[in-house]
Amino acid sequence: MKTYNYSDLTKQDIARLVQRNVDPANEIRTIVEEVISNVQQHGDRALYDYANRFDKVTLDKLYLNKHELEEIAATVLPEQKAALDIAYQNIYRFHESQLKAEDKVETMPGVTCWRELRPIEKVGLYIPGGSAVLPSTFLMLGIPAKIAGCHELIVCSPPQKNGKVNAFIAYVALMLGIDRIFLAGGAQAIAAMAYGTESITKVDKIFGPGNQFVTKAKTIIQSTTTTAIDMPAGPSEVLVIADDTANARFIAADLLAQAEHGIDSQAVLVCTSQEIAAAASEEVEKQLAVLPRAEIARQAIDNSYIVVTPSLGEAMSFSNQYAPEHLILATEKWQEITGSIINAGSVFLGNLTPESAGDYASGTNHTLPTSSYAKAYSGVSVDSFVKKITFQHITADGLQNIGPAVQTLAELEGLHAHANAVGVRYNPS
Numbered sequence: 001m002k003t004y005n006y007s008d009l010t011k012q013d014i015a016r017l018v019q020r021n022v023d024p025a026n027e028i029r030t031i032v033e034e035v036i037s038n039v040q041q042h043g044d045r046a047l048y049d050y051a052n053r054f055d056k057v058t059l060d061k062l063y064l065n066k067h068e069l070e071e072i073a074a075t076v077l078p079e080q081k082a083a084l085d086i087a088y089q090n091i092y093r094f095h096e097s098q099l100k101a102e103d104k105v106e107t108m109p110g111v112t113c114w115r116e117l118r119p120i121e122k123v124g125l126y127i128p129g130g131s132a133v134l135p136s137t138f139l140m141l142g143i144p145a146k147i148a149g150c151h152e153l154i155v156c157s158p159p160q161k162n163g164k165v166n167a168f169i170a171y172v173a174l175m176l177g178i179d180r181i182f183l184a185g186g187a188q189a190i191a192a193m194a195y196g197t198e199s200i201t202k203v204d205k206i207f208g209p210g211n212q213f214v215t216k217a218k219t220i221i222q223s224t225t226t227t228a229i230d231m232p233a234g235p236s237e238v239l240v241i242a243d244d245t246a247n248a249r250f251i252a253a254d255l256l257a258q259a260e261h262g263i264d265s266q267a268v269l270v271c272t273s274q275e276i277a278a279a280a281s282e283e284v285e286k287q288l289a290v291l292p293r294a295e296i297a298r299q300a301i302d303n304s305y306i307v308v309t310p311s312l313g314e315a316m317s318f319s320n321q322y323a324p325e326h327l328i329l330a331t332e333k334w335q336e337i338t339g340s341i342i343n344a345g346s347v348f349l350g351n352l353t354p355e356s357a358g359d360y361a362s363g364t365n366h367t368l369p370t371s372s373y374a375k376a377y378s379g380v381s382v383d384s385f386v387k388k389i390t391f392q393h394i395t396a397d398g399l400q401n402i403g404p405a406v407q408t409l410a411e412l413e414g415l416h417a418h419a420n421a422v423g424v425r426y427n428p429s
């Protein structure tokens, strides 16, 4: 892997290194805008056409119903069901703990404010299915949506070559009590859920990761429709911070785990030890040679790099500028540095915590911000599926307490009707 010495890097070099998946010539935007416009104009017809064009499949209908999902799911083996059950339980447990009622606050005597949760009514879940089909993503989105109590779940996933979804997607649908999956992928699925078509309901918010087409579509519809999105969750990425207490074999395995997602994935090692950096780079080649998805991972690794830093402090500073989707602290000293993490989607601590555990089954959500959006966005959680509505109640005494301040503030803004709405209440008769 290409290796840089941190001390030789200028500010501009670092700014260039931390940039990823930009679309400078607007090539992806142009394609995606055309797809969105076609779905907006032609609805279901466009979805059939794009299934033909991008997924190379002729569909005779746009969705699978419960009976069809049951038939497809019948081939899932008992040990596969057991693993999905473990993932389900752990994800459920961790996400359920996020649903907490907040206390009411009396800000002044007689003036009480509080927030209550309400589920977002109609949510759209996008389950990727291009380079790899990801039933784990279905669990990561479906479980918090169910816990939040969302009323309507629209699920889209690209059709496979047989015009169906795979057995694991069908099985997870049944686990979640979802009895319809729409066979639509890419930007067209996002457009369908944002605008609605004859078959697909327009939703209030779209969730889920995807490739650059999916991610661009989400960011476009966010500003052109009333449908919100969870976050830009694009091509997978990992940044490993390591020192001389790390294990080069483990580092290489973690880098390749994200590299195998897609050719535009990125795996970065920031290391305080020249020796571990060199050994990890060698290990990547060794492990790549026997990886089934080597062709994909090779391209991602060619698009990745190593930075050697003088200390863990500089390593963390680089990582905070990169703002990785996944941050691994491959050091026995992880407890000393977690406090200096500013930007990261999800963090994996110590040498025995593989990032794959979070991808599948430990309980945390794997739908996470990429391309440095971890500077401002959190990963998916139950919070993503609810609105927090504020309430307040003012008693007669409370009105005497707060009223004068409100009237003064209204007058100083020149908004007399605001002041009057308080004044008329002093004397209700």
Ligand SMILES: NC(=O)c1ccc[n+]([C@@H]2O[C@H](COP(=O)([O-])OP(=O)(O)OC[C@H]3O[C@@H](n4cnc5c(N)ncnc54)[C@H](O)[C@@H]3O)[C@@H](O)[C@H]2O)c1
Pocket (backbone or CB within 6 Å): 031, 054, 055, 127, 128, 129, 130, 131, 132, 134, 137, 158, 159, 184, 185, 186, 187, 188, 209, 210, 211, 212, 213, 214, 232, 233, 234, 235, 236, 261, 262, 265, 325, 366, 367, 368, 369, 370
């Ligand atoms: N950030 C996260 O939380 C997270 C989680 C899981 C997966 N991921 C990422 O999700 C991505 C999944 O990507 P994927 O491709 O495997 O599946 P995908 O479902 O996102 O995309 C497949 C669809 O892309 C469309 N498409 C493909 N080529 C196209 C083209 N040339 N023009 C227009 N549309 C085209 C097709 O419609 C196809 O159905 C990976 O990059 C993976 O790393 C990210």
Ligand SMILES: N[C@H](CO)Cc1c[nH]c[nH+]1
Pocket (backbone or CB within 6 Å): 134, 136, 137, 235, 236, 237, 258, 261, 325, 359, 366, 367, 368
């Ligand atoms: N690493 C992905 C998030 O970037 C999630 C995933 C799903 N399956 C395997 N991995």
Ligand SMILES: [Zn+2]
Pocket (backbone or CB within 6 Å): 236, 257, 258, 261, 359
């Ligand atoms: Zn993964």
